Amino acid sequence: MEDQARESTYRAAVQLVEWKRYKEALTEAGRLLSQDPEDADAMALIAKIHLHLEQYEEAIRWTEEALARVPEHEQAWYVRVCAFYEKEDMAAFEKSLAEAMRIDPYESFYYYLQAASLTKKGKFKEAKESLLAALEIQPETPLYLAVLSYLEALLGDKEESARLDRQAIRYDAEMPYGLMYLAWAARARGDHKLDETYMRSAVRLEPDNRQIQDEYLESLQHRYWLFRMLSGPGKLLRRLKPWQILLSWFVAWLLFKPLVVVFILLYVITNWGTKALVHLRVFGWRRR
Amino acid sequence: MSDQDELAAQRRKNMKLIQFSKDDQTLVESDKPKETFADVAGLEEVKKKIRMNFILPLQNPQLFAAYGKEAGGSLLLFGPPGCGKTFLARAVAGEIEANFLHIELQAILSMYAGQSEHNLHDIFQKARESKPCVIFIDELDAMGGSRHQMRQHHDRMLVNQLLLELDGLQAENENVFVIGATNTPWYLDSALRRPGRFNHLVFVPPPEETERERILELKLAGKPADGLNLAKIASETRLFSGADLEQVVKDAVESAMERMLASGQLEPITNDDLRNSAKSRKATTLEWFATAKNYATFSDVNRDYQIVLDYAKMHGVK
Structure with a gap:
């Protein structure tokens, strides 16, 4: 009976996260913790909510709490890696990424994050390798295909970039970040009309995202x-x-x-x- | 009291408020709240729109039919949190003298969690049994979010069920009306906005200056106060929601109580208490307007939120 109540509170908290109702989700997750103060799952969930709220320090602190109880807690490691990446603490990101990949080698998102960090450093070939590893685990992920399309465009293979673009958009035409990468790829290929079309779709889907807004305005400048x-x-x-x-x-x-x-x-x-x-x-x- | 008034009073007395009980996951009945539009301070434009599109066609269907307008339909209230959407919905139920079935976030959550035997169809069925009935779905975005963004099949099924029930209302049932309220209408599934579903979209803005003064007056009623200039406080609390104003009064009360504890005698709430409290707070609606403006600018293909941009421009919301 107690387990059932706990399960339903946990599901409610997860549901609230899905609805982007993070404050209410925190309250539900807090209830879980008050029922069992040693609940590592609840701590990892609280960390995840703080990550969504862009409160990275808090997220990291809660992953520490969860990992102190369950050192190989997969969700806690996932949140920790994402929080360090978003915080742009690259040294801590790389350290935690290596550990997280050891614990959960089949989490494709880790390879994606690795590729994103390598792209930032201008290491496009290495980034491509990481993305191919991510696609090996999840071959039909449009976001990964979109990033790969961008990387191919940067590496000068416009034909392959365009092919990956078509493949990505076939799987999902409503992924804001994926569309942004496809827009960048189109821009790198010199296709400014397609760049603007993709950015317009991205900003319609996620108008509250400042980065996507800025990129949309820049795509309009390219007219x-x-x-x-x-x-x-x-x-x-x-x-x-x-x-x-x-x-x-x-x-x-x-x-x-x-x-x-x-x-x-x-x-x-x-x-x-x-x-x-x-x-x-x-x-x-x-x-x- | 005329016969008609007496009859209306009797009907009103028999009306029920049906609500979801979090404790035993069932629908429970209680006495219906007595709010009508007369109890809603301000929002004259909103009330006028609701009367025109929702209430009067129900009361005089023939008259409106002459203009090609049908009675009923569903109403969607949207706006910043804490600005009276729930209160307004209750007042609508009062105006049309109907039972009021209130579905809150916890009830929706229980449907998702699957721990309750009640499902959406049961709730609508209950409304059909209790007609005339207004179903008020608070936080509609939680139940009717965009299906495209949902990962779980079960979640999509609930939206589909809601669409079915709404269509069923039009096809089979008379005297069951649905009002939805949401702070985030942009998260709603676009299918909900098609004709026959939530086709009347009503923006509930933060209270105007005179309304703020009235709200402050109501919140301070019965509390010891001295030399208050509520008009001045109202003018300094631009864009504050009703909930924000309630917090301002609470803070001011605390200040007065602190003085009372220090002096040992009853200390009235002063103008300075209210002013300091108002100054220490920022209108919570600002965050909402920032998001709403983004949706209105970049994502509003049907220009549903133009009213938000117009309001923001008129009131200098940055």
């Missing part, structure tokens, strides 16, 4: 050919290593000093001009 032309060199530079960027700026400055100044000025004017036009189009004469 203007002057902006595309002037932002081209910048994009090229982003693919280079820091020392290569420094060297190319130095050489450009030495060779074409006045031209570099004109280019920078033009870029700044175009960037802000197109930003203003996009703002007017999306928000009208009101503040964001």
Whole structure:
């Protein structure tokens, strides 16, 4: 009877998380803990709720509590890895990721996170390897296919990128982050119309997400050919290593000093001009 | 009292409030609350819209039929939390003199958890047996969330069942009305918004200045107070919800009680207590408006939430 009541409270808390009612979910999870203060499952659930609430320190603290009781608690490790990643504490992320992968080697999301962290560092080939490992575990995950499509575009294989794009969208056309990656892939392939279409769909699905909003507004900026032309060199530079960027700026400055100044000025004017036009189009004469 | 008034009073007396009991997971009856629109402070525009679209067509179906308007349908109240959606729904039930079946979050949760023998069909069946009846589904987004985002088959089944019941209401039942309320209408399954289901969408905004003054007056009624300028406090609590104002009064009461404990004699609530309390709080509706504006700007293909943008612009909500 007690077990049944506990089970139903646990399910209610999980259900509330699904509904994004995190405060109510915390109350339910707290009830679980008051029934059994040593309940590692409840602690891991509380950690997960704090993760959703973007309270990463609290999430990490609760995973510590859960892991102190059950050292190989899979959900606690999952939340811990995600919290460190979101907090951008990369040293702790890598350490906990290695341990989490040892405990649950078939969790494909770990490989995805690994790929995302490697992409941030510009290690595209290594990131691709990680994603392929994730897809080996879950071959039909549209998000992974979308990220792989983006990586292929960055690595210069536009055809493969487009093929993966079609495959991802066939599985799911309503995944905000997946659509964002597909938009980036389309942008990297030079397909600005598709970039805008994907970003419009993504922002419709998740309009409250600031990153997706910003990316949508940027995709609208790419409508203007002057902006595309002037932002081209910048994009090229982003693919280079820091020392290569420094060297190319130095050489450009030495060779074409006045031209570099004109280019920078033009870029700044175009960037802000197109930003203003996009703002007017999306928000009208009101503040964001 | 005329015969008609007496009859109405008698009917009202017999009305029941049917609610879900969390303790034994059953539907229980209690005396119906007596609220009517007269008890709802302000919200004149909202009340007018509800009267036009919901109540008057029920009272004068022939008259409205002449204009091609049908009686009934369902009503969806949306807006920031704590602004009186539940109270308004109860008042609607009072206005049309119907039983009131209130489904809250806990009842919905129990349906998901599967621990109760009551399911959605039973609840609607109970309403059909108790007609005229208003079914009020609070936190409708919990029951009627977008099926696309649901992982569990069971969750999708519940939305399907809700759609079936709503369609059934139109086809088979008269005098059973459904009012839904939600803070997050954008999470609702789009099928719920089709004609014949929740086709009247009503925005319940935070109280206006005069309404805030009235709410403060009601919350302070019977409490010791001295030289209060409630109009001034009301003007300084722009966008505060009814629940926020209740908290302001609670904080002010605590301040007065602290003084009482120090002085040992009854200390009245002063204007400064209220002002300090109001200053220390931020309107909780602001967070809601930030989210609603995002949905209205980026996701509102049918322009359902244009009213929110207009309201935000008119009231300078940033």
